Amino acid sequence: MKFVRSVTDVFGYSPFEDLHRHAELCGNAVEKLIEQFQASVDGDFEKVKSLEKEIDSMEYQADKIKHEIRGNVTKSLLMPVDRQDLLQFLKVQDSIIDNTEHVAHMIAYREFSVDGEIRELMLNLLRKIEETVREYERLVDHMKKLIATSFSKKEIKDAIGHVPVVEELEHQCDKIQIEIHRRIFNSKQDNFLELILLNEIVVKLGEIANSAARSADSFRSMILGR
Amino acid sequence: MIVIVAVLTIAIGFYMAWNIGANDAANSMATSYGSGALTLKQIIIIASILEFTGAVLYGKKVTHTIAKGIVPIDSLAPHIVALGALAAILSASIWITIATYYHLPVSTTHSIVGAMVGFGIASVSQNYLTIGDIKWDVLYRIVMSWILSPIVGAILAFLLFTIIKITIIDRYNVNRVERVFRYLQILTASYMAFAHGSNDVANATGPMTAALRFLGNEAPTWVLLIGGIGIAVGIATWGWRVIETVGNRITELTPSRGFSAEFATATTVLFASSVGMPISTTHTLVGSVIGVGLAGGLASVDLTILKRIIASWLLTVPVAAGITMAVYTMMVVFA
Numbered sequence: 001m002k003f004v005r006s007v008t009d010v011f012g013y014s015p016f017e018d019l020h021r022h023a024e025l026c027g028n029a030v031e032k033l034i035e036q037f038q039a040s041v042d043g044d045f046e047k048v049k050s051l052e053k054e055i056d057s058m059e060y061q062a063d064k065i066k067h068e069i070r071g072n073v074t075k076s077l078l079m080p081v082d083r084q085d086l087l088q089f090l091k092v093q094d095s096i097i098d099n100t101e102h103v104a105h106m107i108a109y110r111e112f113s114v115d116g117e118i119r120e121l122m123l124n125l126l127r128k129i130e131e132t133v134r135e136y137e138r139l140v141d142h143m144k145k146l147i148a149t150s151f152s153k154k155e156i157k158d159a160i161g162h163v164p165v166v167e168e169l170e171h172q173c174d175k176i177q178i179e180i181h182r183r184i185f186n187s188k189q190d191n192f193l194e195l196i197l198l199n200e201i202v203v204k205l206g207e208i209a210n211s212a213a214r215s216a217d218s219f220r221s222m223i224l225g226r
Numbered sequence: 227m228i229v230i231v232a233v234l235t236i237a238i239g240f241y242m243a244w245n246i247g248a249n250d251a252a253n254s255m256a257t258s259y260g261s262g263a264l265t266l267k268q269i270i271i272i273a274s275i276l277e278f279t280g281a282v283l284y285g286k287k288v289t290h291t292i293a294k295g296i297v298p299i300d301s302l303a304p305h306i307v308a309l310g311a312l313a314a315i316l317s318a319s320i321w322i323t324i325a326t327y328y329h330l331p332v333s334t335t336h337s338i339v340g341a342m343v344g345f346g347i348a349s350v351s352q353n354y355l356t357i358g359d360i361k362w363d364v365l366y367r368i369v370m371s372w373i374l375s376p377i378v379g380a381i382l383a384f385l386l387f388t389i390i391k392i393t394i395i396d397r398y399n400v401n402r403v404e405r406v407f408r409y410l411q412i413l414t415a416s417y418m419a420f421a422h423g424s425n426d427v428a429n430a431t432g433p434m435t436a437a438l439r440f441l442g443n444e445a446p447t448w449v450l451l452i453g454g455i456g457i458a459v460g461i462a463t464w465g466w467r468v469i470e471t472v473g474n475r476i477t478e479l480t481p482s483r484g485f486s487a488e489f490a491t492a493t494t495v496l497f498a499s500s501v502g503m504p505i506s507t508t509h510t511l512v513g514s515v516i517g518v519g520l521a522g523g524l525a526s527v528d529l530t531i532l533k534r535i536i537a538s539w540l541l542t543v544p545v546a547a548g549i550t551m552a553v554y555t556m557m558v559v560f561a
Contacts, residue, residue, distance in 0.1 A: 007253050008475045010515045012528030078519045078527040150522045152396045
């Protein structure tokens with residue numbers, strides 16, 4: 001609009017909405033990963049491939065959001081959190097979806113069969129990881145309210161209350177993971193290639209949960225480091 | 227001849243007042259629209275009435291500063307003063323119109339002060355005054371007030387929002403708090419309009435008063451009436467669009483934040499009016515918003531605007547002075 005002088009320029013780019021969208025993509029990608037593993041178990045390799053593509057494009061979207069945030073969070077912005085803390089947090093959060101995408105590719109490397117007990121444990125692990133990431137999302141959900149209350153003590157307490165829960169869930173993931181490794185290395189199956197792949201997948205799955213826990217920790221540092 | 231010059235000055239002064247209403251008043255009021263405290267219609271009614279009231283009841287001191295604070299018009303012949311005032315208001319209006327077209331965050335106040343300085347220097351060059359006759363001490367105080375007003379706005383807004391946060395937001399449900407502040411913001415919006423009218427009207431009425439010097443020593447009150455009407459007309463005919471555009475872009479200024487920024491700005495501006503200092507309401511409002519941001523009340527404040535504001539100061543005063551010197555010299559030569 002021409003012939004206007006205005007004060008709007010004082011309001012800068014706010015990264016918090018984008019951060020939230022990024023976190024949501026992380027949770028949704030993990031959900032798709034469960035579907036993909038289930039498809040692999042069912043022997044529906046077509047579906048495995050198409051879900052791989054879907055997760056890949058989710059990761060690509062998340063990357064775009066990441067670059068959008070990095071490109072706009074300049075030093076001239078005055079935000080209620082430290083800029084470096086925010087960028088560090090974003091980096092860790094991004095590793096959640098990076099690891100998820102990595103697993104999606106591994107599941108699609110080849111068709112493989114998993115024996116009954118390990119299969120159940122794998123599904124348990126995946127569900128537990130989803131639970132961890134969803135709990136993590138609940139933590140990030142607090143950002144809006146933190147800003148609305150201008151970081152009131154009560155809101156900060158409510159928010160960081162989610163961090164130990166995420167950590168506890170991550171610990172439970174670890175336990176399932178160890179159990180799966182034990183079974184893999186004591187397996188009677190002689191298709192080593194499948195076992196190696198399965199083992200790699202389990203390692204990478206653990207990293208998704210780890211990323212969520214580390215990201216929760218970064219979030220806490222960010223809101224406490226003000 | 228002098229009557230024609232005075233009438234022209236009043237006409238252009240009315241355009242200046244219209245411009246102030248259309249842009250600056252609108253910016254000051256947009257915060258109340260952005261937070262949803264008031265509808266567009268309500269804002270236009272409140273703003274028109276209170277800008278007018280502020281201008282008429284409280285605009286005299288700043289008008290006096292612009293009219294005779296910088297250039298000692300009492301020691302000049304009335305027809306020279308009238309030509310100078312016309313040159314000043316014309317030049318400031320031209321600059322404001324150009325700057326507005328290019329979205330520069332310039333201030334009408336800085337333009338008119340620069341223009342009056344230009345008139346002073348031009349009359350020195352024509353040996354009507356000596357360089358020492360120009361009231362540099364007043365100019366110095368005005369410039370200091372330009373630096374101080376955004377800082378004071380920022381400090382007041384910071385303190386006010388911090389107090390609100392500790393005593394209210396921390397204790398009660400934030401949605402309920404914002405609902406209450408929506409009503410309180412009706413008061414601060416009115417306060418803001420009154421304060422803005424009292425200060426910025428002088429940018430139009432200062433030169434008008436100077437041009438009417440031949441009528442006597444005291445400025446006629448109807449000059450302020452014309453200024454007040456000009457601002458009100460500006461809000462009603464063009465300002466509402468600006469309020470809509472700006473308001474829709476600053477929705478993150480919730481009622482509690484808007485209240486803090488408006489109260490701080492209005493208080494600073496009204497104080498400036500009471501000591502006769504012409505300051506920029508818009509720049510003070512920017513300072514206040516930054517103050518709320520410093521108190522942790524906003525998701526993001528972009529400080530690059532400070533550079534643009536400082537650049538606009540440095541640009542506006544010499545440019546407005548330069549145009550005035552040229553216009554005035556031509557008028558004197560050809561008249």
